[in-house]
Amino acid sequence: MFEGMGLGGCILQAEYKFFKKAVMVLFFSVTTPFGIALGIALSSVYKEKSPSSLITVGLLNASSAGLLIYMALVDIPPSRFHGA
Template identity: 80%
Template sequence: MFEGMGLGGCILQAEYKPLKKAVMAFFFAVTTPFGIACGIALSKMYKENSPNALITVGLLNASSAGLLIYMALVDLLAADFMGPKLQGSVKLQLKSYVAVLLGAGGMSLMAKWA
């Protein structure tokens, strides 16, 4: 859900033409059910503890996490941290850095139980 909201926000901010926005939203809406269908089809021959399955899942999880970290740091946070409001106030910068670190720490703490 959060990835969809983030992607939708990025598409709106990009100022593309309406047709290009509609095509992007369409492909996002189609790829999710397609992935679910592929997962259902492959579930019959999937062996959860085989070495190939563990390596594949590890690589897919790592690439997904890397993409999300990149999107968060480069596309979302960089725009806010480089804005004139934050650049003009050291106090606001420190508060923002603390908030980001607390958020990352909270997510790491939650990942322990996930």
């Protein structure tokens, strides 16, 4: 939920024209339910304790955490919090 709110805020603050913003919102709105449907479809064949599943989940979690840390340190400059 918070990543969706953050992405929506970034899309609104971007200096893009209306059409480009609308396309970004459309893709986000379409890919989220598609990912949920894909997860539901794959849940019957997913083995939670298999080594390949654990490695895949670990890599995806690490990349997600890395992207969030990058955004926090690079995309949000500290000067925004000091009134500069």
